[in-house]
Every structure is written in C-alpha cells, then in structure tokens.
Amino acid sequence: xxxxxxxxxxxxxxxxxxxxxxxxxxxxxxxxxxxxxxxxxxxxxxxxxxxxxxxxxxxxxxxxxxxxxxxxxxxxxxxxxxxxxxxxxxxxxxxxxxxxxxxxxxxxxxxxxxxxxxxxxxxxxxxxxxxxxxxxxxxxxxxxxxxxxxxxxxxxxxxxxxxxxxxxxxxxxxxxxxxxxxxxxxxxxxxxxxxxxxxxxxxxxxxxxxxxxxxxxxxxxxxxxxxxxxxxxxxxxxxxxxxxxxxxxxxxxxxxxxxxxxxxxxxxxxxxxxxxxxxxxxxxxxxxxxxxxxxxxxxxxxxxxxxxxxxxxxxxxxxxxxxxxxxxxxxxxxxxxx
Amino acid sequence: xxxxxxxxxxxxxxxxxxxxxxxxxxxxxxxxxxxxxxxxxxxxxxxxxxxxxxxxxxxxxxxxxxxxxxxxxxxxxxxxxxxxxxxxxxxxxxxxxxxxxxxxxxxxxxxxxxxxxxxxxxxxxxxxxxxxxxxxxxxxxxxxxxxxxxxxxxxxxxxxxxxxxxxxxxxxxxxxxxxxxxxxxxxxxxxxxxxxxxxxxxxxxxxxxxxxxxxxxxxxxxxxxxxxxxxxxxxxxxxxxxxxxxxxxxxxxxxxxxxxxxxxxxxxxxxxxxxxxxxxxxxxxxxxxxxxxxxxxxxxxxxxxxxxxxxxxxxxxxxxxxxxxxxxxxxxxxxxxx
DNA sequence: ACTTAGCACTTGGTCTCAGGGAGTGCTAAC
DNA sequence: GTTAGCACTCCCTGAGACCAAGTGCTAAGT
Numbered sequence: 001x002x003x004x005x006x007x008x009x010x011x012x013x014x015x016x017x018x019x020x021x022x023x024x025x026x027x028x029x030x031x032x033x034x035x036x037x038x039x040x041x042x043x044x045x046x047x048x049x050x051x052x053x054x055x056x057x058x059x060x061x062x063x064x065x066x067x068x069x070x071x072x073x074x075x076x077x078x079x080x081x082x083x084x085x086x087x088x089x090x091x092x093x094x095x096x097x098x099x100x101x102x103x104x105x106x107x108x109x110x111x112x113x114x115x116x117x118x119x120x121x122x123x124x125x126x127x128x129x130x131x132x133x134x135x136x137x138x139x140x141x142x143x144x145x146x147x148x149x150x151x152x153x154x155x156x157x158x159x160x161x162x163x164x165x166x167x168x169x170x171x172x173x174x175x176x177x178x179x180x181x182x183x184x185x186x187x188x189x190x191x192x193x194x195x196x197x198x199x200x201x202x203x204x205x206x207x208x209x210x211x212x213x214x215x216x217x218x219x220x221x222x223x224x225x226x227x228x229x230x231x232x233x234x235x236x237x238x239x240x241x242x243x244x245x246x247x248x249x250x251x252x253x254x255x256x257x258x259x260x261x262x263x264x265x266x267x268x269x270x271x272x273x274x275x276x277x278x279x280x281x282x283x284x285x286x287x288x289x290x291x292x293x294x295x296x297x298x299x300x301x302x303x304x305x306x307x308x309x310x311x312x313x314x315x316x317x318x319x320x321x322x323x324x325x326x327x328x329x330x331x332x333x334x335x336x337x338x
Numbered sequence: 339x340x341x342x343x344x345x346x347x348x349x350x351x352x353x354x355x356x357x358x359x360x361x362x363x364x365x366x367x368x369x370x371x372x373x374x375x376x377x378x379x380x381x382x383x384x385x386x387x388x389x390x391x392x393x394x395x396x397x398x399x400x401x402x403x404x405x406x407x408x409x410x411x412x413x414x415x416x417x418x419x420x421x422x423x424x425x426x427x428x429x430x431x432x433x434x435x436x437x438x439x440x441x442x443x444x445x446x447x448x449x450x451x452x453x454x455x456x457x458x459x460x461x462x463x464x465x466x467x468x469x470x471x472x473x474x475x476x477x478x479x480x481x482x483x484x485x486x487x488x489x490x491x492x493x494x495x496x497x498x499x500x501x502x503x504x505x506x507x508x509x510x511x512x513x514x515x516x517x518x519x520x521x522x523x524x525x526x527x528x529x530x531x532x533x534x535x536x537x538x539x540x541x542x543x544x545x546x547x548x549x550x551x552x553x554x555x556x557x558x559x560x561x562x563x564x565x566x567x568x569x570x571x572x573x574x575x576x577x578x579x580x581x582x583x584x585x586x587x588x589x590x591x592x593x594x595x596x597x598x599x600x601x602x603x604x605x606x607x608x609x610x611x612x613x614x615x616x617x618x619x620x621x622x623x624x625x626x627x628x629x630x631x632x633x634x635x636x637x638x639x640x641x642x643x644x645x646x647x648x649x650x651x652x653x654x655x656x657x658x659x660x661x662x663x664x665x666x667x668x669x670x671x672x673x674x675x676x
Numbered sequence: 677a678c679t680t681a682g683c684a685c686t687t688g689g690t691c692t693c694a695g696g697g698a699g700t701g702c703t704a705a706c
Numbered sequence: 707g708t709t710a711g712c713a714c715t716c717c718c719t720g721a722g723a724c725c726a727a728g729t730g731c732t733a734a735g736t
Contacts, residue, residue, distance in 0.1 A: 002707080025699050040709050043700065061699045061716045101498065137477050141489065147473070149497070151485060159487065159495045160439070235573060236591035249587075253574035340678080363728050376680055381729070399687040399728045 002045070008035065009045045010054055011078045014066045018316050023063030068281035071293070071313060075278050079318045084326045088116060092330050102126075102156065102335075106231045109307070109331050114234030116323040119311035120256065124266055125229045126156055126305050126335070133184050133192060138177045138214060140168045148214065150221040152189055162217035166210045176211050179203065180218075192222045230259055241312050251288030256310075261286050266306040269296050275328075276321045281313040295320045299328040300335055307331065340383070346373065347383045348392055349416045352404045356654050361401030406619035409631070409651060413616050417656045422664045426454060430668050440464075440494065440673075444569045447645070447669050452572030454661040457649035458594065462604055463567045464494055464643050464673070471522050471530060476515045476552060478506045484552065488559040490527055500555035504548045514549050517541065518556075530560045568597055579650050589626030594648075599624050604644040607634050613666075614659045619651040633658045637666040638673055645669065 012033045016024040026042040029035070035042065046064055049055045054070035057063070066074065084092075095112045096105070106123050113121035131152035139147040141161065146168055149159045183199040184192060196215040203211055235256065238249050255261050265286065269277040276297040282290050293315055296308025307328050309320050350371045354362040364380040367373065373380065384402055387393045392408035395401070404412065422430075433450045434443070444461050451459035469490035477485040479499065484506055487497045521537040522530060534553040541549055573594065576587050593599050603624065607615040614635040620628050631653055634646025645666050647658050 023699090027699075038709055039699095040711090041707080044708085047701080057700080059716060060701095061697090061714085063699065135477060135479050135485070137475060137485070137487075139473060139475050139487075139489075141473050147475070147487070147489060147495065149475070149477070149485070149487060151477075151479065157485065157497050157499070159497060161495070233595060236588050236595060239577075239588035239591055250574050250577035253577055257571060257574060361728090365728075377728095378680055378682090378730095379678080382679085385730080395729085397687060398730095399685085399726095401728065 005035065005037070006045045006048060007073075007078060009042060010049055010066070010070060011074060013055055013064055014071065014074045014078075017066055018314055021314065023058055023065050025063035028063070068283060068313060071280045071317070072283070075280070075317050081276065081321045081325055082318055084322055088323070089326070091116070092327060096330055096334060105331070105334060109327060110231045110233040113307065113309060113323060113327045114237065116327070117309050117311070117320050118234075118240075119237050119309050119315065119320065120232065120234045121307075121309050122230050122232045122262060122266070123307040123331075124263065124305040125231075126300060130301065130304060131156065131189050133187050133189060136177060136180045136184060136218065138173050138180075140170050140173050143167045146173065146214065146217070148217045148221060150189075150218060158221040160217055160221050162214065164210060164213045166213070168210065172207065172210065176207065176214060180214075189222045193219045228260070228263055230263060232256060237311070248291050252292055255286055255288035265289075265294060266296055266308060269294070269306070271298055271303065275325050278317065278321065295324050297324055297328045299332045343373070343375070344383045344386060345411075345416060347380060348387055348404070348408060349412060351393055351402055352409065352412045352416075355403055356652055359652065361396055361403050363401035366401070406621060406651060409618045409655070410621070413618070413655050419614065419659045419663055420656055422660055426661070427664070429454065430665060434668055434672060443669070443672060447665060448569045448571040451645065451647060451661060451665045452575065454665065455647050455649070455658050456572075456578075457575050457647045457653065457658065458570065458572045459645075459647050460568050460570045460600060460604070461645040461669075462601065462643040463569075464638060468639065468642065469494065469527050471525050471527060474515060474518045474522060474556065476511050476518075478508050478511050481505045484511065484555070486552065486555045486559060488527075488556060496559040498555055498559050500552065502548060502551045504551070506548065510545065510548065514545065514552060518552075527560045531557045566598070566601055568601060570594060575649070586629050590630055593624055593626035603627075603632060604634055604646060607632070607644070609636055609641065613663050616655065616659065631655075633662050635662055635666045637670045
C-alpha cells in the first residue's frame with residue numbers, strides 16, 4: 001500500500017467534497033487531480049481509508065465523504081495555514097481602522113471575520129480575570145447610592161450602582177477611593193477581593209462598614225464581569241449552507257444563544273502550536289453542534305480571550321484557519337496599540 | 339351578502355390557518371366551527387373575501403390562506419388582546435425577579451418574551467436621548483487619558499476613555515467636573531452639548547482648552563450612546579417554523595443582524611391606542627422581512643423604547659399581542675421601581 | 677335574495693415502475 | 707502493486723395512474 005498517495009487521496013477527497021458539496025467518487029478524483037494512477041487503484045486506497053474510518057460512503061453506490069476523523073487527519077497533517085491574500089489583508093485594514101471604543105473594535109472584528117469566512121464568527125470579550133486593576137472610582141450619586149467603576153488595564157470598564165446603608169459623605173468617599181487605588185492598582189483583578197479586604201482591615205474602625213460595602217460591590221464587578229460575554233456575527237450564513245445542514249440549523253442557533261456553551265467550548269480548546277485550534281464535529285461535546293466545526297485562537301496576551309469561527313464540518317479549513325489567525329493578529333495589534 | 343358572517347369566516351380561516359399551518363377549505367371550516375350554514379354558502383363568502391383581497395388560494399384546488407391584508411383586518415377588527423393566563427403571569431414573575439443590573443433585566447426580559455411566544459424577541463435599550471443628566475464623572479487615568487462617565491436618571495451609565503492633548507492635573511479635573519455637574523445636572527441629555535458649551539465659555543480662559551476636549555467626549559457619550567442598541571433572543575425559533583418559511587430564514591437573519599434596520603422599524607411603528615402595534619408582512623418596508631410580522635409596543639415612559647416580537651406572518655396574533663403587552667408592562671414596572 | 681345540493685373540473689400529492697447514471701467491489705490479468 | 711473489466715447496488719428522475727381535497731357553477735329550494 002502506497003501510504004503517501006493514500007493521504008493524497010484523502011486530501012483530494014476533502015478538498016473536492018468541500019468544493020462541490022457532494023460525495024466524491026474514484027473516477028472524478030483521478031480526473032480532477034493529476035494522480036498518475038487509475039481509478040481502480042484509487043478505489044483500493046479509498047477502501048483502505050474507509051477501513052481506517054477516515055472516509056465513509058452515504059450508501060453503496062455513492063462516492064465517499066470525509067468523516068470527522070478524516071477531517072482531523074486533513075487538518076493535522078495535510079494542510080498548513082496559508083497566508084492571506086493582499087486583498088484580504090487590505091480588507092482587514094479597511095474595516096478595522098477608525099475604531100476607537102473596545103466595543104466598536106470587537107464588533108467590527110467579528111463582522112470582518114464573518115465576512116472573510118462566510119461563516120458565523122464569535123469573539124470573546126477580553127477577560128477581566130486576567131487583567132490588572134488600573135483605576136477604581138467611587139461617586140456618590142445620592143445619599144445612599146454610590147456608583148462604582150472598575151477600570152482594567154485591558155481597557156475594559158465595569159460599572160455598577162451600589163446602594164449602601166450608611167449615608168455617604170463625599171470626602172470620605174474620596175478618601176476611601178484613594179486608599180483603594182493606592183493599595184489595589186496593579187493587582188490582578190482576581191485578587192482584588194483579598195487585596196481590598198486587607199485594606200479595609202487596616203482602616204480606622206469607623207470607616208470600615210462603608211468600605212466593606214464598597215468592597216462588596218467592587219468584588220461583584222470583578223467577578224460577574226464581562227468575562228462571560230461575547231459578540232457574534234454572521235448567523236445568516238448558517239441558513240445559506242446546504243440543505244442537509246439546514247435541518248440542523250435550529251440546534252446550532254440554540255447553542256449560539258446559549259453563550260455559556262460557546263464560551264466553555266472556546267475556553268476548553270487547548271491552544272495549538274500552529275496558532276489556531278480546530279474542533280471537528282463530534283469532537284465537540286455539545287449535542288447541537290455535532291455537525292459543526294469550530295476554528296479558534298486566542299488574541300491579546302497568551303492564554304487570553306478567544307476569537308473564532310463556527311461552521312459546518314464541511315468547511316474550507318485552510319482558508320478559515322488563515323482568516324482566523326490573521327484577524328486575531330490584527331486584533332492583538334490594535335488592542336496593544338491603543 | 340351576510341357581512342357579519344363573512345368576517346366570521348375570515349376569522350375562522352385565520353385561526354385555522356395559524357393552527358394547522360395549511361390552507362383551509364370550506365368543508366373543514368363548517369365542521370370545525372359551528373357556523374350554521376353549508377359549505378357552499380361558505381364558498382360564496384370565501385369568493386367574496388378573495389375578491390376583496392383578504393384571502394388567496396395557493397392554487398386552484400387548495401383551500402384559502404389569509405393575505406397580509408386579511409391578517410390586517412383580523413388584527414384590527416376581529417380580535418381583542420386577551421389577558422395572559424395565571425401560569426404565564428407567574429412565569430413572568432419567576433423570570434424577572436432577582437435581576438438587578440439594567441443589562442440583566444433586559445436580557446431576562448427578552449428571553450422571557452421569546453419563550454412565551456416561541457418567537458424572536460427584541461428589546462431596545464432605554465433611549466438616553468430622553469433621559470436627564472444625573473451625574474458626570476471625569477477620572478484621570480494617565481497623563482493624557484481621562485475616563486468620562488455619564489450617568490442618566492434612567493439608570494444607564496455610559497463611559498468612554500478620552501485622550502486629551504493637554505496633560506491633566508487631577509485638581510483641575512475635579513474642578514471642571516464640579517462645574518459640569520453643577521451646571522448640567524437635570525438637563526435633558528439631548529441638550530447636554532449646548533449646556534456644557536455655555537459652561538465652558540464662562541470658564542477662565544486657561545481652563546477652556548481642556549474643558550472643551552472633555553465636553554467633546556461627553557457629547558459623544560450623549561449622542562452615540564446605547565440608544566441604537568438592542569437585545570435579541572430566540573433566533574432558533576425561526577428555524578423551527580415550517581418549511582416554506584425556512585427558505586426565507588436567511589434574509590430574516592440578515593435583517594436581524596442589521597440592527598439598524600430593526601431599530602428603524604421599531605421606532606417607525608406608531609403607537610396604537612390598544613397598546614400594541616402590529617406590522618404585517620409587506621407592510622414592512624424591508625425586503626428581508628416580507629414574510630414576517632412584528633408585534634411591538636413601547637415600555638417605560640410614553641413614546642419610549644420599544645419591545646417586540648418578530649415571527650412569520652402566520653402567527654398567533656392575539657396570544658403574541660397579549661404576551662408583548664404583558665411583558666412590556668412588567669418591564670415598565672420593574673424599571674420604574676428600581 | 678339567500679342558501680343549498682349536486683356535479684364537473686382542476687390540481688397537487690403519492691405511489692409505483694422503469695431506466696439511467698454513478699460508483700463500488702471483486703476477480704483476473706499484467 | 708496496478709489495472710481493466712464487469713456485475714451489482716443504490717439513488718434519482720420522470721412518466722403515468724390514481725386519489726383526495728377543494729373549487730366554481732348551475733339549478734333548485736326556501
């Protein structure tokens with residue numbers, strides 16, 4: 001058995017299936033790709049590939065279709081992430097320039113990625129958890145209401161109106177805020193609670209009740225923050241996929257609405273040395289997504305938030321991986337620059 | 339011609355078509371509804387209704403289907419908004435209690451409405467434009483960076499990091515902030531720009547450049563605020579509609595992503611004396627939504643933001659209208675209370 | 677002036693059947 | 707290890723027949 005050629009056949013099958021969206025037979029294969037052998041030989045290779053579970057036949061007299069496992073081998077061994085075309089790079093520049101706000105940047109990015117890949121794109125908000133405290137602000141809005149603002153070095157700003165039992169005095173509030181900023185600036189947001197608690201303990205006793213209430217509010221900000229939020233675009237592409245995928249669009253939409261599902265999925269994806277990670281079909285633990293693949297990567301600092309694309313398992317992996325990687329890089333650059 | 343019965347026939351056709359999702363014939367009509375006449379009579383009525391453009395036949399030997407115009411008559415003259423069942427009211431309570439944050443409230447609300455109606459639900463963010471300024475905060479984050487926060491009496495908080503040319507001095511910033519709050523608190527957000535500009539003019543000359551920059555940032559907050567944002571839920575229900583609607587799901591998803599489209603649609607919907615407004619099929623100016631109807635109403639103060647539901651023209655209008663109205667009322671109550 | 681029974685007619689959906697096409701697996705020869 | 711040849715399987719398509727549902731019209735009844 002000719003191993004290299006067998007893998008070449010697998011590649012050809014994947015490429016043709018992605019391109020023509022229908023099972024591919026041995027004859028068409030030799031015609032479209034210049035494999036210098038006859039269709040019978042290819043059939044032998046295909047039988048072997050089928051034995052290994054890399055391809056499957058929908059029915060006896062149909063061509064073959066890659067299995068999840070087949071796509072996996074294709075992605076892992078048969079393709080490298082090709083760079084984007086200049087036109088695509090220019091599109092990235094054109095769409096991402098001129099954004100200021102973090103929300104705006106993410107919004108544009110996700111639309112861009114969706115348009116580049118013709119698929120659903122998602123981007124996770126920068127995780128406050130990995131960020132460090134840059135500033136804390138406390139503003140008295142009313143006798144018993146304080147606006148708390150927590151600003152992280154990632155650029156995220158979280159705010160919340162906290163009601164307090166004690167009547168707030170502006171000067172005391174400024175004093176407390178200064179203590180907080182002084183003691184907590186630079187602390188990882190995850191440690192904010194502990195750091196602030198220590199500060200409270202060191203305060204004069206009569207300041208402690210109010211300070212404790214404020215710390216409680218700030219902890220809420222640090223914990224229930226945007227780290228579980230994401231932006232999405234391109235759901236309409238789901239419906240444009242082919243007919244059989246159309247049947248399964250409803251569960252996919254459900255999964256997309258359950259952002260928790262997606263967020264877990266993204267964060268569970270181990271980072272890959274090549275930069276992008278791919279989860280294919282049933283590798284995915286969620287039922288609604290058994291016919292979809294996810295191509296994702298981190299952006300910003302290492303092990304940071306994720307950005308990715310979701311589409312039918314029958315997708316153009318090389319192109320999608322390239323787009324995801326390129327957009328992630330530009331996004332990192334933009335966020336670092338601002 | 340018996341006018342009342344003819345309208346009764348129209349109602350029966352709409353109800354049956356919504357229920358059984360297939361064209362309804364004269365015979366089935368007399369069987370299912372106790373109209374005391376024969377099918378031939380109904381056929382005459384149906385011919386008349388067809389002449390008036392209220393119903394149509396997909397083909398010669400099929401039953402009739404309501405037209406957009408038919409639904410319109412049904413909605414306007416043949417149905418009243420029925421109150422919700424106790425079970426539904428309880429569901430509303432259960433889901434909306436325990437929300438604090440505005441984001442959280444809207445999120446829960448839109449999910450609730452979607453589940454109640456089995457359709458796509460949307461809710462518009464409270465418009466900052468109609469709100470009044472409650473507080474302004476300016477915090478120096480870095481030598482050339484100021485965090486601006488604008489808090490409205492609607493509970494919305496807008497923030498933005500503004501970079502400034504001049505190096506900021508903390509005391510000056512506090513001074514300027516105090517001038518702003520003093521002069522602008524209570525002003526409608528729409529007039530914020532003018533009000534602040536006047537304040538700037540009255541300041542000592544050496545404060546004016548920095549103040550002007552801050553005002554520019556605050557104006558951006560006031561203008562490009564959340565008033566063009568919305569929350570959505572239940573897109574998966576789109577795919578669960580019947581087959582013919584499945585063809586048109588892609589344009590609908592596109593329209594939903596183009597939030598501008600939806601927002602314009604919602605704001606163009608005149609408020610109806612009965613509380614809920616309905617836009618049916620082609621009454622809708624957007625191409626992607628020719629097969630969908632929108633049921634919406636305002637919440638909060640009069641002429642305020644909108645909340646609504648979007649689904650196939652073949653929807654259960656009375657139930658949907660009831661759900662939208664009920665949820666809008668609860669939402670208003672919650673927002674007023676907090 | 678309505679209402680009704682009866683009936684011819686239209687049409688889409690379903691079923692069956694046959695034929696064609698695409699593709700496979702196997703065998704035997706190279 | 708490769709190839710040609712061939713029988714076989716299975717899906718898809720179209721044609722034809724048939725049925726069910728529904729209509730519109732006419733003529734008769736109230």
